[in-house]
Amino acid sequence: MSDIRLNTLDLNAVELAGMIDHTKLGPDTTIKDIDVLCQQAAKYEFASVCVPPCYVTEAKLMLQEKSPAVCTVLGFPHGNSCTTAKAKEASLAVEKGATEVDMVMAVGLLKSGLYKDVEKDIEAIVRICEGTALVKVILECVLLTDEEKRTACRLASDAGADYVKTSTGFAGGRATEKDVALMYDTIGSRLGIKASGGIRTGAEALTMIRAGASRIGASASVAIIQGMNDD
Template sequence: MDRISAFVDHTLLKPQATGQDIKKLCEEAAKYQFASVCVNPKFVRFANEQLKDTGVKVCTVVGFPLGSGKTEIKAMEAKLAAEDGADEIDMVIDIGAAKEHDFQKVKEDIAAVREQVREGRVLKVIIETCLLTDEEKVKVCQVCKEAGADFVKTSTGFSAGGATAQDVKLMFETVQPEVKVKASGGIRTREDAELMIKNGASRLGTSAGIVIAAE
């Protein structure tokens, strides 16, 4: 199996996704042995059933895609997702707080979710790089590390821009070796994927995993 498959979170977060779409996503993930499928919370239990004994993890999202919900709601989303069998949680930071440079609030928001993501589960924190300055990216990445994140992630894929090699490199240099980097948003070709990996990404969020693995 192509080694690049092990980097891919095979992703389908469109609001119009159906159960049949998720079933197909899981079948593809099992075939190509992607790292995980990334689905909306209502599909976690279903995806977990589909992927039983395949070795493919189930990832879901919290506070997605805006990050502007109340911390208590994010924590409850994470708790419910864990109860449904999610192996990995991708949460969106309080972007407004980051823009106000209230990094303590950002940290508390992440920590509340981290409290619910236990028992070997992975927490990835989406910082939405396209909305932050380089200085804000560095500070938020530092806060993610302090709050116990396992990964920092570039983007939701639903905002003004996605992953760039420059941002991945900046994030990697800020958080390594304790925390890993997930590049997400706009990764559509094998060339895109290899560039992100070269600059420090350990995981790739993409809906083009099959294309990337087949190229």
């Protein structure tokens, strides 16, 4: 497996911003919050805004032709909705203009050893999004053993996903360098790795990138970039 991890020594604030999904997913998120999120994303040229499904249309309109992509979530935050429901969410998201989706893996099915069902769940979303939207699979690492993390990475790859992602940020725990490195060592030559959950400083983001992440999910994105500029 070739090592394609980035050397972060020369990574500047602009380059880091282009790797961040600027995120607002709380249950109390308002349309005003999404407006601010999109303005910030356009200003700092973040990779995307990650918004609740009900705000995809609004985010698309707010960003128009600006560079940040519109990302949303499926089966969020627990991943235990049925595949048909996730597929409908994916269809609506793509129809409304999302070009990236972060789906929560069926964690309970994985822990039950029902690996084919987990793979089929992911495959259903990949088919809907093929050629239109990137698919990132959230593993919820805090709930998994290391071997389950490796298995989940392989299933996501076999199902045709584009990324695996550490966590929702809603199940406790946070992204760790150890988990990112494990995911990268398992599947980094085939899939991107997204580190998400509790990343609040430039130093933390760079640590994740050195471990193998190629995308960062954060709600503190502006503070991360401003801190890089201050340094």
